[in-house]
Amino acid sequence: MGTWLERSGQSWKLTTYPTLRVGAAILFIYGMHGPKALNVLSMLFSFGLALLSFLLPRLVWCQVCRLHMESSSMARALPDHDRSRWLAGLDRCPACGDDGTATAESRAAWAALGMTPEPAYWSLTRLLWVVVFTMAMMAACQVYVRRPIT
Ligand SMILES: [Zn+2]
Secondary structure: OOOHHHHOOOHHHHHHHHHHHHHHHHHHHHHHHOOHHHHHHHHHHHHHHHHHHHHHHHOOEOOOOOOEOOOOHHHHOOOHHHHHHHHHHOOOOOOOOOOOOOOHHHHHHHHHHOOOOOOOOOOHHHHHHHHHHHHHHHHHHHHHHHOOOO
């Protein structure tokens, strides 16, 4: 019973990341307006939580064919606001047909097909660009908020 997401044991990734985003926002605001001594520490923790909240949904993958659900070509064909609903409603993996339990039979059936898995959209290069861009934006916010008032 349940959905592919529940059977695969990965639903916690989609229920956890919004809380992490709120935590990142609170730490970011505190880092900008709180005591200067805690500024860097708050911003680093904020960045860490923001990055984790970004990665968690992208770490939902099929244990059989390694399809990264949230960033798969099928998910990217949908509007952004429909992706979570699509993912939460999946009964089977759209690529290999596994029901989320990743049984030996599912793995054997996938291997027998001889298909190659869809490459992950979020390659290391793309992830590094996200890290660099996010850090640059956070630094720019710091410079803007901490500038002397003239
Ligand atoms: Zn699959």
